[in-house]
Amino acid sequence: MTALTDLTVHQALEALAQGQVSSLDLTRACLAQIERLEPVLHAFITLTPERALAQAEAADARRAAARHHPDEPLPPLLGLPIAVKDILALEGVRCTCGSRILETFVPPYTATAVQRLLDAGVVVVGKTNTDEFAMGSSTENSAYGPTRNPWDTERVPGGSSGGSAAAVAARMVPAALGTDTGGSVRQPASFCGVSGIKPTYGRVSRYGLVAYGSSLDTAGAFARNVADVALLFHLMAGHDPLDSTTLDVPVPPIELPAEPDLRGLRVGVPREYFIGGLQPEVEQAVRQAIAVLEALGASVHEVSLPHTEYALPVYYLIAPAEASANLARYDGVRYGLRVESDALWEMFRRTRGQGFGAEVKRRIMLGTYALSAGYYEAYYGQAQKVRTLIKRDFEVAFEQVDVIAAPVAPTTAFRLGEHTEDPLAMYLEDVFTLPTNLAGVPGLAFPVGLDGRGLPIGMQLMGPHFREEVLFRVAHAYQQVTDWHLRKPPLL
Amino acid sequence: MEYEPVIGLEVHAELQTRSKMFCACPVVDATQAEPNTAVCPVCAGMPGVLPVINQRAVEYALRVALALECEIATHSLFARKNYFYPDLPKGYQISQYEYPLAQHGRLPIFTSAGERAVRIRRVHLEEDTGKLTHVTTPEGETYSLVDLNRAGVPLLEIVSEPDLFSVEEVRAYAMALRTLLRYLGVNSGDMEKGVIRFEANVSVRPKGSSELGTRVEIKNLNSFRALERAVAYEIERQSRLLSQGQPIEQETLGWDEANARTYSQRSKEEAHDYRYFPEPDLPPLVVETAWIDEIRAGLPELPHARRQRFIQTYGLSPTDASLLVGERAVAEYYETAVKAAPHLPPRMIANWVLGELFAWMNESGESIEQLKAGPEALVELLEYLQSGEINQTTAKAVLLEMLQSGGRAAAIINSRGLRQVSDAEALRALVAQVLAENPAEVQSYLRGKETLAHWFFGQVMRAVGGKANPQVLRAELERQLAELKARQTS
Ligand SMILES: [Zn+2]
Numbered sequence: 001m002t003a004l005t006d007l008t009v010h011q012a013l014e015a016l017a018q019g020q021v022s023s024l025d026l027t028r029a030c031l032a033q034i035e036r037l038e039p040v041l042h043a044f045i046t047l048t049p050e051r052a053l054a055q056a057e058a059a060d061a062r063r064a065a066a067r068h069h070p071d072e073p074l075p076p077l078l079g080l081p082i083a084v085k086d087i088l089a090l091e092g093v094r095c096t097c098g099s100r101i102l103e104t105f106v107p108p109y110t111a112t113a114v115q116r117l118l119d120a121g122v123v124v125v126g127k128t129n130t131d132e133f134a135m136g137s138s139t140e141n142s143a144y145g146p147t148r149n150p151w152d153t154e155r156v157p158g159g160s161s162g163g164s165a166a167a168v169a170a171r172m173v174p175a176a177l178g179t180d181t182g183g184s185v186r187q188p189a190s191f192c193g194v195s196g197i198k199p200t201y202g203r204v205s206r207y208g209l210v211a212y213g214s215s216l217d218t219a220g221a222f223a224r225n226v227a228d229v230a231l232l233f234h235l236m237a238g239h240d241p242l243d244s245t246t247l248d249v250p251v252p253p254i255e256l257p258a259e260p261d262l263r264g265l266r267v268g269v270p271r272e273y274f275i276g277g278l279q280p281e282v283e284q285a286v287r288q289a290i291a292v293l294e295a296l297g298a299s300v301h302e303v304s305l306p307h308t309e310y311a312l313p314v315y316y317l318i319a320p321a322e323a324s325a326n327l328a329r330y331d332g333v334r335y336g337l338r339v340e341s342d343a344l345w346e347m348f349r350r351t352r353g354q355g356f357g358a359e360v361k362r363r364i365m366l367g368t369y370a371l372s373a374g375y376y377e378a379y380y381g382q383a384q385k386v387r388t389l390i391k392r393d394f395e396v397a398f399e400q401v402d403v404i405a406a407p408v409a410p411t412t413a414f415r416l417g418e419h420t421e422d423p424l425a426m427y428l429e430d431v432f433t434l435p436t437n438l439a440g441v442p443g444l445a446f447p448v449g450l451d452g453r454g455l456p457i458g459m460q461l462m463g464p465h466f467r468e469e470v471l472f473r474v475a476h477a478y479q480q481v482t483d484w485h486l487r488k489p490p491l492l
Numbered sequence: 493m494e495y496e497p498v499i500g501l502e503v504h505a506e507l508q509t510r511s512k513m514f515c516a517c518p519v520v521d522a523t524q525a526e527p528n529t530a531v532c533p534v535c536a537g538m539p540g541v542l543p544v545i546n547q548r549a550v551e552y553a554l555r556v557a558l559a560l561e562c563e564i565a566t567h568s569l570f571a572r573k574n575y576f577y578p579d580l581p582k583g584y585q586i587s588q589y590e591y592p593l594a595q596h597g598r599l600p601i602f603t604s605a606g607e608r609a610v611r612i613r614r615v616h617l618e619e620d621t622g623k624l625t626h627v628t629t630p631e632g633e634t635y636s637l638v639d640l641n642r643a644g645v646p647l648l649e650i651v652s653e654p655d656l657f658s659v660e661e662v663r664a665y666a667m668a669l670r671t672l673l674r675y676l677g678v679n680s681g682d683m684e685k686g687v688i689r690f691e692a693n694v695s696v697r698p699k700g701s702s703e704l705g706t707r708v709e710i711k712n713l714n715s716f717r718a719l720e721r722a723v724a725y726e727i728e729r730q731s732r733l734l735s736q737g738q739p740i741e742q743e744t745l746g747w748d749e750a751n752a753r754t755y756s757q758r759s760k761e762e763a764h765d766y767r768y769f770p771e772p773d774l775p776p777l778v779v780e781t782a783w784i785d786e787i788r789a790g791l792p793e794l795p796h797a798r799r800q801r802f803i804q805t806y807g808l809s810p811t812d813a814s815l816l817v818g819e820r821a822v823a824e825y826y827e828t829a830v831k832a833a834p835h836l837p838p839r840m841i842a843n844w845v846l847g848e849l850f851a852w853m854n855e856s857g858e859s860i861e862q863l864k865a866g867p868e869a870l871v872e873l874l875e876y877l878q879s880g881e882i883n884q885t886t887a888k889a890v891l892l893e894m895l896q897s898g899g900r901a902a903a904i905i906n907s908r909g910l911r912q913v914s915d916a917e918a919l920r921a922l923v924a925q926v927l928a929e930n931p932a933e934v935q936s937y938l939r940g941k942e943t944l945a946h947w948f949f950g951q952v953m954r955a956v957g958g959k960a961n962p963q964v965l966r967a968e969l970e971r972q973l974a975e976l977k978a979r980q981t982s
Contacts, residue, residue, distance in 0.1 A: 095540075109533050208540045245772075333581075334538075371768075372765055376767075
């Protein structure tokens with residue numbers, strides 16, 4: 001029999017529905033797996049076992065009560081354990097954002113994306129590790145120590161949602177929530193061999209998602225296959241009156257056909273994504289995956305996203321600019337860390353000086369500079385113009401193809417400490433994921449191979465705004481005929 | 493050399509909507525509510541929360557912008573204005589910068605020189621900050637307390653062009669704007685509650701010059717008095733410096749009320765760089781033209797239009813008309829009174845409202861809505877006066893009682909027997925009696941001491957308890973005295 005921790009979301013829900021397992025069983029299995037592997041991986045910042053067990057018990061009670069009312073539908077995820085990135089607020093549980101400055105902060109509200117899943121019945125086992133305020137690509141920038149990659153514990157899980165990706169890969173939970181501002185769901189999904197969605201900007205509410213780059217931030221989800229991710233995504237998505245940037249457009253049901261058939265689908269391959277610096281095994285695996293799509297009936301076309309090379313500088317002007325304002329609220333006055341001083345400005349300085357880590361300070365300074373009088377037009381203003389061109393690139397490409405397939409990251413997981421002394425090398429990790437955030441289009445990452453060291457390789461599918469269902473359909477067809485998503489880290 | 497000031501005003505007016513600009517917290521009276529009782533995660537600037545535009549605040553802003561005859565932007569944009577201060581929870585204020593809601597308006601003002609329009613540069617929406625209270629303990633320890641009740645209250649910033657050239661004009665403009673805001677029902681105008689605040693940009697230049705001098709900005713002027721005194725002080729200070737050949741520093745000033753002088757807060761070099769950029773949490777504010785039309789159609793008659801109408805229709809003096817329209821409720825009281833008594837002269841009613849009622853309101857602190865004598869009650873009284881049934885003095889006494897007790901004129905006059913003796917027959921007997929009882933005075937009068945006529949008048953009046961109709965009495969007295977004179981000569 002399959003271990004309870006090996007169950008996918010769909011399998012777990014089926015077992016719950018059939019009465020083969022209880023939510024308590026599942027939750028306890030997750031907590032046991034966490035207890036076993038957390039000392040090695042450090043995927044969590046805060047664990048909430050009592051709360052989780054109480055939720056699980058309540059879910060079981062509800063399911064039992066429903067036996068007498070078979071006509072009343074149960075919440076679709078009733079009793080499913082998940083983990084939540086510590087960037088998304090959960091009422092009553094501290095939300096550190098991987099930062100010392102919020103070490104003691106307990107939000108009195110819950111992020112809409114989390115609330116919708118709670119309403120759907122999930123059990124939250126804990127808050128996962130992240131680069132401080134989601135700024136990073138390795139989860140090494142967490143004030144609570146780095147998370148390690150289950151495939152090779154000397155390596156990073158990617159970031160910033162590294163805790164969630166590692167937790168899903170290590171079977172600590174069948175699914176987890178993350179956030180993606182420049183690749184923070186897709187790159188860790190790729191490094192950890194799991195599937196993850198970065199939704200269209202405006203598709204999933206940002207309410208309760210602690211802001212980093214407000215015009216780029218999205219809330220996404222991880223699971224071990226795309227069908228599971230699709231289920232979570234569908235429940236999280238939709239207009240939220242608390243987030244004025246969510247669009248009031250319907251969220252179509254995601255139909256995943258039983259038979260893999262991609263006839264009529266046009267897959268674009270952007271030439272700008274297959275460049276020098278790309279690890280040969282990554283290119284090979286991605287091209288093979290594209291060949292699989294072709295074998296399933298899709299037609300493959302080369303496309304061009306000519307402004308791709310500007311995405312990195314544009315991102316590192318816009319995101320820090322927004323961050324410099326978003327992080328101004330951490331001043332020690334109302335909540336979180338306060339380092340006392342007799343003088344107000346000294347209190348601000350000490351609080352922020354001691355509360356923020358180096359990368360956060362670096363980005364606040366970058367962003368402040370980019371917005372300063374005399375530099376605004378040359379930096380922030382210019383970046384916004386180029387962002388429009390990048391958006392246009394995608395619009396043009398999506399007139400020719402339905403989806404675009406590309407590597408998620410130039411390399412597989414790197415070693416801890418490998419890039420920490422060189423911020424620029426770290427920034428380059430996101431070169432393939434940033435354009436999607438700048439354009440606001442959705443991206444779905446999933447495993448398509450292992451490199452010579454046995455490290456997962458990820459591919460991403462990008463689609464037009466609000467067409468996530470196409471990405472899920474294509475990736476699901478791929479996963480029906482391949483087994484990369486079934487591979488287990490050797491640690492297990 | 494003579495100098496002339498050039499002044500522009502920035503007026504910050506709270507919009508008294510039910511909820512705040514970007515969250516559902518109630519807008520409360522900042523001077524009354526317990527600190528930090530109207531606060532939520534959004535207006536406290538907690539992590540991850542987002543602003544949502546209050547549509548009613550936009551509607552209020554549009555009312556003002558339309559009343560100021562502005563061009564309305566169908567697409568406007570919110571921006572972040574970044575600076576650190578403990579009363580600013582997010583570390584930035586959500587405001588409008590490059591693309592304001594409305595621009596290019598005008599507001600008519602009235603001064604001793606007549607009527608003139610002041611150009612409005614822009615009208616935009618933003619959120620208010622919290623309030624700091626600085627505390628010093630008896631032991632000498634100092635600290636500050638933060639109250640966020642006001643943080644996030646909708647604020648309208650109305651910026652004039654540098655179109656004001658005297659303290660009188662500054663006052664007229666500020667008053668006209670306050671009147672307008674109250675007419676539109678968007679702001680109570682309670683200055684002592686800080687719901688309207690001013691900033692003045694002041695420069696001076698040689699009279700007749702068309703160039704602008706170096707300007708200073710005076711911040712945080714929270715009363716008309718502070719505004720006028722600070723502007724007057726600056727005009728005087730800058731004129732003196734210029735006449736001494738000294739330069740004016742471009743700087744931001746504060747107003748020291750106790751010492752009646754301005755003081756430097758920041759020099760040009762220390763000026764804040766607010767690093768404005770478009771607010772990514774809010775989509776562009778789109779205002780449909782149909783909505784604009786609907787709001788325009790729903791505007792009340794505005795103060796300056798009403799003033800013109802009062803002058804033309806009711807023959808009021810410009811000053812009286814200004815006083816009456818200064819407050820919407822007063823103007824409406826007046827007009828209700830006029831309409832209730834078409835045969836009473838409108839100027840007579842105006843005199844009573846501006847005289848007796850204003851005096852009463854000043855003394856009692858009541859607003860016109862609180863008066864126990866409504867417009868119908870007032871004209872009922874004035875009809876007794878007009879018909880001669882009571883005299884001016886009695887009318888004033890009756891009105892006072894009406895205002896005190898809420899009684900109607902008819903009841904008070906009847907129960908006190910205050911009705912005037914207008915009956916010539918009755919007065920004839922009384923006059924004859926007084927003349928008969930005072931033969932010595934009659935003799936003096938007949939010998940030429942004509943001023944005694946007033947004395948006889950007073951005697952008769954006293955005999956009837958002051959209720960004699962003075963015109964009728966005077967005529968009768970003159971008739972009888974003339975008769976005596978004629979008899980003497982014959
Ligand atoms: Zn609030």
